[in-house]
Each structure stands twice: as C-alpha cells, then as structure tokens.
Amino acid sequence: MTGVRFLPLRPLALASLVANIALIVTGAAVRLTGSGLGCPTWPRCTDESYTTTAEMGVHGVIEFGNRLLTFALGIIAVACVVAALLERPRRRSRVLLSVAVLFYIPLQAVIGGITVLTNLNPWVVGLHFLVSIVIIAFAYALWRRSAEGDGPPVPLVPRPVNHLAWVLTAASAAVIALGVVVTGSGPHAGDLDAKRNGLDPATASQAHADVVFLLIGLTVALIFALRAIQAPSTTVRAAIVLLVVELAQGLIGFVQYFTHLPVVLVGIHMLGSALVWTSTLAVVWSLRSRPLEPATPAAQPAVPLPTAAEEPIATSR
Template sequence: MPVSSATTESPTPAGPRDVVLARPLRVMAWLSFLAEVLIIGTGGAVRLTGSGLGCSDWPLCTPESLVPILEVQGIHGAIEFGNRTMTGLVGLLALGVLMLTLHAVSGKRLVIRAVWFAVGGIVLAVLVYIAASALSVVASAALMSAALLLAVLVGMVDSLRRTTVRRDLAVLAWLVLVGVMAQAVVGGFAVISELNPFIVGFHYASSLLLVCVTALFLVRLDAVPGPRERAVPVWFAALTHVTGLALVLTILFGVLTTGSGPHSGDVNIKREGFDASILAHVHSWPGYVLAALVLALAISAWLLALPPRRWLLVLIIAIVVQVAVGVLQARTGLPPVLVGVHMLLASLSAAAYTVVVTKLKKPVGAANPYAED
C-alpha cells in the first residue's frame, strides 16, 4: 500500500503494512546512529587533547567570535569548535529522521505542524534572548536555548497525541532530537563550569544513551508493530536485565575513573576528591562480572536456540575487546588514544546490549514455546 494511504483520517489503527518506511529514512537513521557514535569520539578528542576550554565561551567560541581565533586559541580551539560543529550535524540528522518519520506515519500533516512549532520556538528563543540581554542577564544564551527546547517539547507532545500508527518510531525520533538539543545545553554548562567532572561525565553518559536510542530506532524500523510477548524463559530474561545492571555500573565507574584521572580536559584543571587508581580497580569488578554474565547468556541462548543468540555474540566480541583495551591502557599509563577507543567501545557495547533486549520478545502470535512459562 502506498505511503499516501497513511494520511487518511480514518480512526482505525493501521496494520503492519500500512506504513511504508522508505529507503531515505533508513539511510538517514543509519547516518544518525553513526553520527551519535562519532560525536563521542570527537568529544573524547576534546577531553583527551586538553581542549575542553579551547573555546572559552558558549554558545560563541569567545565573547567576540563564533569561531576560534587560531592565533590566540591554537589547535585546542579548533578541536573544541570541531566538536561543536559535529553537534550541529548530529542535530540536523536527528531533525531529518524526525521529519521523514512523521511523513511516513502521517503524510504532510504532522510535518507541517512540527515546522510551525519550530518557527514559533525560534521566535520565542530570539525574544527571550533580546529581553535577557536588555536586562543584562548573564545566562541569556542559556535562557534562549531553554526556550527553544521548551517549544520542541511542546511540539513533541502535540505530535505524539496525533500519531495513530507507528507511534514507537515517532517517540524514538522525537527523543533523539530533544536529547541532542539538551546535550548542546549540557555541553555549554560544562564549559561555563570550567569542566566540572560530574557535568562532563553526565554529558558523556547522555551521549551514550542517545547511541542506544538511535540503535533501538534502527531495530524498530524492521519490527512488526503491535503487542509483543516474551520469547525466552523467565530466568533468561531476568539474567539479561541483571547483565544490563552490570553494564550500567561498569560504565558509571568508568566515567568516574576517567573524571578522576589525568585527562581532565584542560592542562590547567586538576581533579581531586577521588583516587583514580582505586576507582580503576572498582571499575574493573563489574566489568569482569559483565563479561561472565554475557558469556553465560550466549552459551544458554545457543543451546536453547533463543532469538538473542547472534547479537549476544556481537556483545561478547565488543566486551572482550573492551576488557583488553581497558587492561592495556591501565598498564601503559592511560595513553589518550586507548582511552578514546575505550569510550567508543563502551557506546557500541551499550548499543549491542540494547538490541539484545529487543530480542527478548516477539510479536503476539509468532511461534513461541516460552509464552506461557
């Protein structure tokens, strides 16, 4: 059935084939996923090269200039500004995915409403900035960004209320766009706070979550919409979620370890409060537990021919390489390149785990020996 059939005003929910997800959306979704991974790499480069304050201001690079002045800020300014430029690309891709998704599920109707909310948000943001500047409010740029983000949130609520088919895709697409915009604001606070380690750590963790959401969007593109039921034994599902907890703890302690180590983001900023050498050991404990749990899940999945088995192999490979890089970087004095690779692998491991979780259920009615367990 052609895409235009999704634009009819019939209140009857559409079936699995009523929405055609064309190739441009798939391509854009993959580019969005890759960009979310890549920006973790560019953000890591900022931190690992000591360029965190290469641009001393936000959203401008300096109080007088949007772009870095190389004669003054040098390579550090270029690296930091490059990461900010990457944020713009990630945002444009997220916007592209959203618009293509809305067009697929509703035709032009929701796209036009989203555009109107965007225009209204821009006007509101400009008015807030002018008013804040007139009142000499220091955080006028932050207030402008908050106003624009608020408009997008209102637009998201309005759009989702009117979405009757493939709401799962619409929700994920909106979450990515909102997340990217919020990330830009968090990055600004990281600069304003002179690279507060907790804000920087939250910035990284949020980027990792966006990688997981974009990965989930890719999975849902090929999923059959509608109710789902469990496709694995209860104990396997429970063990999978325990594994997720181990993954979260591993990443959390990894963020704390990096924030307490030598790579603070600027040579003039020294971290105090946590002992990085102790945290490195604490970080490894849930990491080894994670590796053991994933191995147990993979063996069980292959013996029982469970749906997640292939993606568990992908997760095993990612975690084994991750552990190897972690051990190597600890024994070689935390070279920046290995730390950056470690950060990227963490995001890919989280994305692979996200896919594994989606394989725990099947559409209702599909062959499923574990539905009544």
Template sequence: MTSHDRRLYGWCIAALITNMGIIVTGAVVRLTGSGLGCDTWPRCTAGTFTPHGEMGIHSYVEFGNRLLTFVLVAVAIGLLVRCYRIHVTAQLMALAWINAVSIAVQAVVGGVSVRLGLNPFVVAVHLLLSVAIILVDVKAIWLAGPHTSDAADGLTMGLVRATVAMMCVVMWLGTVVTGSGPNAGDSGSARTGFDIETVARLHGISVWITVALTLACLVIATTRHLAMMRRWSMVLVAVEIYQAVIGYSQYFAHLNPWLVIWHMVGVAACAAAVGALWCSVRPTPSPIHNQKP
C-alpha cells in the first residue's frame, strides 16, 4: 500500500459519516413516534416487506431508516474491497471487518427491538453499538490517513482513556434518560420505570465529570506540548459545550423533539471527537535495556 491511499481514506470517512448519520435518522424515527411503523422484522408487516398507503406515514419513516442500513452495508463492502485490493495492514483490515460485521449485528439488534415492542434497554444497546462502530471508524481513518499521534506517558494515556470511558458512561446514562422519558418511539412502548428527574441528574453529573476530564486533557496537552492531543481536546470541549447547551435546553423545554434530534447530532459528534482524542496519543515506547555480557 502507498503511504496514504486516497480511495481507502475516502471509504473510511464514508463509513464514519454514514454510521453517524444513522444515529440521527434513528432519532427521527423515535421522535416522530414511528418506531413501530413497521411492526415486525425483517418484514415491515407480517404480510409484506414494504409499507403501503393505508399503513400511514410512520411506516414510511421507519422503513426509510431500515433502507439506510443498505447504504451502510454498501460502504462497508466498498471499504473491505479496497482493503483487499491494496493489501493494508492487519490492524486496518481487522477494523474494516469489525465495521462490516457490527453493521450486520446492529441490524439484528434493531429487529429485536421492534419485535420486543421497543424495549428501552434493547433500544439503548442499539444506540451504543452505533457509538462503538464510530470509534472503530475513527481509528480506521487514523490508520488510513495522514494523521499522527503524540507519544504520551502513562499518566497522560490514563487520563485520555478515562475521558473516553467516562464519555461512554455519559452516553449510556443518556439512553437511560431517553428510556425513562416520553419519546419512546411509539405511544404503546414500555418505559424503564426509573424516575426521569433522578436519571437526568445522574446524566448531568456524568457530563460535568467528562468535561472536567477533557479540560484536564487540554491542560496536560498544552503544558507538555502535545499538539495533536491539544487540537482534539479543544474540539471535544467545543462539542461538549454544544451538547450541554442543547441538553439543558431540552430539559427545560420538557424534551422538545426537535431539540432532542439536535442532541443526537451531538452524540454522534461527541463519539467521533472522543475517538479522535483517543487516537491522538500513543504510549511512549519503553526503553530497551541491553544486558552487558
């Protein structure tokens, strides 16, 4: 493979964009109450794979989101084909396969969520799997493109990893908030049963812990002159500020659906940004001590 194959890099970016996009379209399905517009899977209804006029607009919204899965599959196949044609590294090939297999698993999880009447815990897994795929795609972009990373000591690496882990906690608690609130995806869908005020406060606390960790990353990167880490720490802080503004706005607006959609845009952006922060550092190689004869 050449140092940076443009087509490969393009396929990696396409994989990231499509997987970020389906988070947003999935939110549109849920917030329009279209989650059970197609009430079974893999068919739309027991008698047909596609919606028809008398089924109403919700069936078309849900079916449209299902069709986007084929776009993700096409991009995943394109990425794999390019990887095989130019003989990429084993790590990048593994990431391409993880991306493809995860999309298939994601489709099954989505189908299970429909068959279980949009069980909020299964729907949460559906979203979190998309977040995991985004992290995989960011790493693939890093390996395929002209990106560099800063050598970092154990403390810095630990801080970055803690930020990534805490962001995952934030997103998990966000799914708990959603599963406890009014935007279920269908009026008859079950809720978690948790008090939404309590889980929203826990979610808010986790957000501020994550912001504090991100600011610590920015300080460390600045004081230790880690340019890539500093850049992506700043990007992540900016996305977190956006998320905080939207998050508190939707809370005081009683979960206005349009604000929730913009919040889901932020979820996808946060996943990509924290993934880039993670990729921006690498452990400092341990010195090799040669034994004297």
C-alpha cells in the first residue's frame, strides 16, 4: 500500500529545499549591498515599525525582504509537517524530518536578529549561515525520504567505500565552515561600521583552499572506487556531478580572490557553497536504496501429492 496523501509532501519538501537555498542568496545580497543594518533593530525594522520605511531607502527594502522570506520558509515548513502527519500510512521518519526543518527556521530567525543586535558580529553572522546549511540537510533528507518506502535501507556499495563517502562529507562541511571564517575576515561585512574577525584574510583563504583541494581529491578517489566496484550508474553520476560542482566553485573562488572579491562573484560563490553541500548530500543518499514496499518472502508453490495413477509401481527383481 503506497498510502493516501492529502497534501503532496514531495513537492512541498522540494520547495522547502529550494527556498532555503534561496535564503542563502538573499542573505548574500543583504551583506554584499551593505544592507545588513538596513533594519537597524529586531524584531521590528525600526523602533516604531515592523516594516521598512521610505526614509530607510533601498537598504531597508533589501533587509526587510530577506526577513519576509523567513515567513515564506515557515509557511512551507508548516505545510510539510501537516502533509507528513496526514499521510496514510504515516511515516515517522518523514514527520520527524519535517518537524526538524520547522524547528530550525524560527531558530534561524532569532540568530538573524542577534546578528543585527550585535552590529553584524562576524561569528554570529557565520553561525547564521551555518544554520541554513543544517536546514538544507534536513530539507534534502525529507525530500529524498518522501519518495522512499518503509523497507530497511539496502547498501549499494561495500562498507569501505561508504566510509570514504562519509569522510568526503566531513571534508565538504569543513570547506563550508572555513569559507565562513574567510568571509568573516574579508571586506564584505554588511555595513561599513561592522567589525571583522581579526584573522589574516590571506592565511584564512589559504587554509580554505587547502581543504578544497582535499575535498576534490577525495571526490576523485570516490569516483575511481565506485567505478572499480561497478557501483550503480546513479551513484557514479552523483559523484561526478559533485566533482563538476566543486571544480566550478573552486574556479569561481580563485577568480574572485585574484579580482579582489567583486560582489557578483562573491554572491555566486555563496550560492555555489549551497550547491556543493546539496551535491554532497546527493552522493551520500545514492549509496543506499530503500524499496517502496517492505520485502515479503515469496510464497512457496504447493507440491501436489502424487495420485494413485502416479504412484510408482513396485517391481520384482
């Protein structure tokens, strides 16, 4: 039984994933346009108004627009929870994942408010970004689980290859975290008066680049390992897509560094970080399958008893 769905969970989960990636892009726009304090207080936009005013200009519009997107994310997350609860039969894992996404969205909003109240402290701003990465992981998991069945997961690769993929995932997370540190040391603070984290940008960038090279090396190793064991084509394809995204992201990173961080390239690079993370998750999920229906033992055909006509005739020697 595939179950009755009163609300389409899978497209709602995909909408949640896309919207949370979009939040990273709009957050980048806030920082790169110097609109981080476009609404100088929180939860209100001004001391008297929850919305932007004409006097606040374009910076207020950009910051307030980013805040409005949070409400859209919350509405989609609530819809996902309702859809998961109304499924028949109800899947516990889908309910828990949808609730996790919903839980982190107001937490993300509170951290966003703290960034404003701390005048864009770079460490708080970095935490604000990393929470988005966590939400994307839960939203992606919900999207994938919404198309899977209730059977136990079936591994598609040997355990050592699976371990290599998890090491790759840890490296991908480290690349993103170090990218946050690099951003906190760079010039795009979100406001002219915002402080930086005090680290040397060149040193932070070199550490970030070193881990990027490690990530690319691990991805190449995984591709060769998957081909050597003749893994399913979908698994190999996911690893190749990840490598392509990593190379594109690395190229953008080098170009933006040597062209003194133009805002357009920095914004694309932030979008690329979300795509690298999503592609990494795709590799992890491609390493196993979960059948749509639990496996049931095949019925054994009944063995007919021999009839009298078929009974062997005793012969004498």
